[in-house]
Amino acid sequence: MASPRRNVSILPQNLDAKVVSTPLDTDGNLRLLQQLDRRFQSVRCREPTCGADLSILGAMDHLMTWMPFARGSQPMPLSALLCKKCRKYTCVGCGEKPVTGSQSVTVDKKSGIMVSTCCENGKLFGAWILLSAFDEIELSVQGQKTQHPQSRSRPSAGKGTGNGRDDPLDFGASRQWGGEAPIQKYKGNDGKDDQPIRDILKILPLFLPSPKSKPAPALVAMLRLSFLLDRLATLIANDSITNMTQRKDLYHAVYAFLTVVANHPVLVEILLEQRPSKKQSPGLQALGGEANRRLLKVDTSSAGLALSLATCVHRAVPHAKAFANLSKQFAIEEDVKSEDNKEAVNLCIELLSFYGALKKTGPVAMDRLAPTIKDEWKIYAERNRVTFTDDVLQGPHTVLEGHRFQKGLRGGLSATDSAPGRMKRLWKELADLSTSLPFGIFLKVSETRLDVMKAIISGVPGSPYEGGLFAFDIYLPPWWPTLPPQLNFAMDVGEFGANIFSDSYAPLNPNIHPGGQLCLSLLNMWPGNPEEMWQVNVSTLLSVFVSIQSMIFGEPYPYRNERGRERTGGSHEAKDYNKKVQCKTVLYAMIFWLENDDAKRGIWKDIIATYWRHNGKRVLDVVKKWSKKNELLRAYGGSRGVDLVSRLEKGLVSFNAGLSGQGAPRYMY
Structure with missing residues (x-):
């Protein structure tokens, strides 16, 4: 006789309730994040005879460990945790044996990396890992030297973490906690840090709810607390066509991700709202620990509110339209054949497509911007x-x-x-x-x-x-x-x-x-x-x-x-x-x-x-x-x-x- 299933729903049902926090309610967003973190940290092995506590690595380490098993016809879900005691996998989301190969999507043909999801709560875990990894990269990009206590990070596994740097899908980046938030003014970038950010943006849409599903309040809280929207606002504010073309892979991923969010009737709100400026943050995964609350410093005053993503793209649209129209109207033979020129026009078209999705999903808010x-x-x-x-x-x-x-x-x-x-x-x-x-x-x-x-x-x-x-x-x-x-x-x-x-x-x-x-x-x-x-x-x-x-x-x-x-x-x-x-x-x-x-x-x-x-x-x-x-x-x-x-x-x-x-x-x- 089969043993009864345990941990059928690791996460509480009220996580699928209506979003109750607001962008200015920092404490409310933190409570949602910390509630989610406690659930993730309390997962046990699904085997009744084992029941060992399952530890979660730091976000980047988890990704590195997962990548070698995200290939073939039965790719392992990102929400799967390996029990070191009995060597069995358990899904963090549902507490069951992970469903492999379910609705798997190839995100990088060259490396063969495929993403599959086991359950809705497993998708929420995947979003948490990806956003936390993004924050690790962002903090590293900011070049901060002062390290904060890594209370939420787990030691790296001895095996399976060394394959990432040789892959086209490469999340490799130095990792540390602490640092300042990215500023919202483009200052130029040689693109050396683009690849891991691009890869995360390519995968993240697969962990978002469909337009017909309500997002978990914790997901909205994560997006608000992460550095992601701040970095995307900076990228959109970049008006250098040449720089965008040089970094085309990143910008394709940026516009694809933002278009997915813009097409969701609830998630679109995070693109329409102003955000408190993050003066300091230890990153999303560290914020899951209550002791690290003091490391988050935000400015919620009217003067401290950053421009919404919608405002940023609204300002970028005239420039994109002008460049695309000029390129079409006055195409010179030599430049028509130029791949760079084609890429530049394509990027402008993608930005306009994202803007169109915003206007369709949030027409009233977008009209106010004009x-x-x-x-x-x-x-x-x-x-x-x-x-x-x-x-x-x-x-x-x-x-x-x-x-x-x-x-x-x-x-x-x-x-x-x-x-x-x-x-x-x-x-x-x-x-x-x-x-x-x-x-x-x-x-x-x-x-x-x-x-x-x-x-x-x-x-x-x-x-x-x-x-x-x-x-x-x-x-x-x-x-x-x-x-x-x-x-x-x-x-x-x-x-x-x-x-x-x-x-x-x-x-x-x-x-x-x-x-x-x-x-x-x-x-x-x-x-x-x-x-x-x-x-x-x-x-x-x-x-x-x-x-x-x-x-x-x-x-x-x-x-x-x-x-x-x-x-x-x-x-x-x-x-x-x-x-x-x-x-x-x-x-x-x-x-x-x-x-x-x-x-x-x-x-x-x-x-x-x-x-x-x-x-x-x-x-x-x-x-x-x-x-x-x-x-x-x-x-x-x-x-x-x-x-x-x-x-x-x-x-x-x-x-x-x-x-x-x-x-x-x-x-x-």
Whole structure:
């Protein structure tokens, strides 16, 4: 007669109840984890004649011991423990003989590693082991030297733990307790620690409940207390397409895991919620011991809450969309064949798929992430940061006439003759610009020559350029990005017929020379410290535009941009210089756009019309305020005595009348 079964359910049924803890309820999550830990530590051998206590190794050691037996047609479940006394296996979850080969899944074809599960509680144990192992790796990655007591770790077994390092599925990593939580800002990584993390992420989804099953409260607690979500947030915040491509195996595993979680109607909540910052943690397995509670330090204040995973991916989506669309729209033959480029696009698609799963499972929460922008001009500006048109090449009348680098373009290399990797770098940078270009900067890129561009940069509030619109031509020569792009201020005599440099007044800015040359260290046009010069793997087009907007058109006292005048801000000379700059801003960066027929019909006509319709009154108010302290604005040119304020107002009235005649929305006076 068979002996009666024992330990049919090692774990209490209330572990399958509704989740009662919250992300801020650290003590509640710890109680759930410690309850689970006590159950795991109280398992006995299933053999009635033995009944020996079964010890659990440290998480990484358990994985290493399990791996040699996770092969073949009957792979051993991760929840199986070997009794050293009778040499029989017992499932931690159900207390019975482990079911081998049940619903086994191959996770690594090369090594033959297969994962099978015995029971639901055995899956919970597997998740605990994997998350605990992840924390061991994460603590090692953080490089902490101070060890905490390893009260929850068990001695390694003498056999079966040495095979892991030679396997493609390799969890090998130094293990220690203690350390700081990972920060949520990407700082770069050479990928040397990616493999064990990738392997855990590949296996972990197999231990999660199906979308139709409720997760155990302890599982949710484990995910909240583990370092896993913190590390995933850091990885998603990485906006380097190149780095992601180099670490493609890790990122494929990241997005696959997150998509599984996002498709679960309950687990998705952990992706939507903000998490307390972990200032210090000994890792998940150590936290199972009540004595180690003091080693966990978290910040549950509003200032200490980390961004939700959903927020992180929401911010990453525009960049991924832009890169994928650019790669598809402007695929160059050499780069189409590039495996790296295909991988980069695939990673973007996987991120978008994860985002789609989030929106489907948690639509209300995801809708809250989208900022409500009521300012129509801001909405328009964000949607039109970067646009593509071959009008960039054509100018007002003839091919290339409207671009300052037309001579070099006619005689230079085409974009398709670029050095390997140049176009991929350009796609990546254009994707960055389409999502990150600061408010007030607009870029138009040639559809057939992506290395040819035009830009408008608006003056920054608080500067003598406020409200003005300043145009530039940009060309990326064949040696870019080894050397900086070529930029030229396009509002002197030439394209627009303006006279911004030809009168006797002070220059518009010491950094802009007659002829349109820009003197900036970043463009290697001004001597400076090496870190201020163009750096091939650091400097970007975005950094150039930001520098121009902030250092030139955001400078409150441009007089001090001249060498030797750095400390003259607020001086009489600096204020006098500002008055002259304000006059040039009004005449050549405001009135010009309203009066010049070529400008009103040219490449910037859409931007200009929308800009004045929404900003005309505000800009006029700024100029009127200037005129109270700047008499030149009411009598520009001395004996000519041109009233620039009245002329600007007249131009705005005329512009408004033109909009009305076209049936367009009226200027907002």
